[in-house]
Amino acid sequence: MNMIDNPDQARRLARAIISDVAVYNKEKVENGIKNDNIFDLLQEELEEGRQHFLSRVPPELNPDIIFDLAVVDVLIKRAGKIESSIW
Numbered sequence: 001m002n003m004i005d006n007p008d009q010a011r012r013l014a015r016a017i018i019s020d021v022a023v024y025n026k027e028k029v030e031n032g033i034k035n036d037n038i039f040d041l042l043q044e045e046l047e048e049g050r051q052h053f054l055s056r057v058p059p060e061l062n063p064d065i066i067f068d069l070a071v072v073d074v075l076i077k078r079a080g081k082i083e084s085s086i087w
Helices: 007-024 026-034 043-056 063-081
Strands: none
Touching (some): 007 043, 043 063
16 A cells, blocks of 8 residues: 555545544444534544544645544544534
């Protein structure tokens, strides 16, 4: 597997990984938003995604920041239509 050295490609990969987590765990996402414990419910899936991402993106691109921003943009913002006390 090739390392990604382009920040735009890294952002796309992060978003793709988080999209997959969201698609394959719809019920957990919905329950997590409703009950304000999404990070607890998806801890394993997000950590697995993060490790995959970190294995492809070098430290000089600040991969943790890119991944965390993708979590907010893809997982949290898209869940805005779910009824929750956190909104």
